[in-house]
Amino acid sequence: MPTNMTTILIIAGGALLLILGVVAGVRKARNAWRNSLLGQIMQGVKNEVEEGKVGPEDFKFKQELATPKSVSDLSTALIPQINRDFPDLNISQMQSAAQSVLVKSLDLLTQMTWGENGDTIDRIQKQLPESGIGITRSYSEDLWHRIEAARSEGKTLIYRDVTVHKSGINEYKKTSSTVEITFQYSLQCLQYQERNGKFISGNRATPTQCRYNVKVVNILDAERFASEDIKGVGFTCPHCGAAVKHLGTDVCEFCGTAIKTVDMRIWLVDKLFEI
Ligand SMILES: [Zn+2]
Secondary structure (H helix, E strand, C coil), X not given: CHHHHHHHHHHHHHHHHHHHXXXXXXXXXXXXXXXXXXXXXXXXXXXXXHCCXXXXXXXXXXXXXXXXXXXCCCHHHHHHHHHHHCCCCCHHHHHHHHHHHHHHHHHHXXXXXXXXXXXXHHHHHHHHHHHCCEECHHHHHHHHHHHHHHHHCCEEEEEEEXXXXXXXXXXXXXXXXXXXXXXXEEEEEEEEEEECCEEEEEEEEEEEEEEEEEEEEEEECHHHHHHCCCCCCCCECCCCXXXXXXXXXXXXXXXXXXXXXXXHEEEEEEEEEEC
């Protein structure tokens, strides 16, 4: 009997040690999980849910949300054409200035629809040209109309943590009155809408992948044209009417007349649209 008792005690002792061991193991695993990157992310998400910053409606972990969108980049074919027409133009500088207009525009959509503020279209016209390229009146009006529409519905349009993935030259187009360069950008941001500080749509937890086109136009600088008395503003020679093939040149190749038309033109961002 004592032997059996001892056996039972040994078994009981062994079981107790086993249980303690399992408990320690679970604790260790839990700590390891908490310290892991994924664990920290999940904990962060849990905290945000508890604080009401995100809700269950945000957790759409779809592959399409995680993969950056592609851009249709035709730079290789278009840069030589643009260089031929505008030898002095720094295209890559324009591409990054147009990107800055895009990112600042999204930021202004957020800031100017955030709560009560006295912001007007003047803020758009003052701040966007700080990107290194000007904007047309119609660009600032388009952006302003989107802000006014959101305000009238009491909506805040939020674009947070904007990261640009890729960019390229998508189109180069010459018409009788303008020349247009369209840049394309793929970016991600936390994109959602709020009303009275409450979430109404979008996704606050997973970045939304988007693609935007920014169209830059080469148009007559109306202010300068009015202040300087120079005739001839099209892409034809004002003296002989010959087509000006190289927009960067300043002398007509047929009659030698000095052409000031190019000098009177400036590059301005004219349109922004999501595609
Ligand atoms: Zn001529």
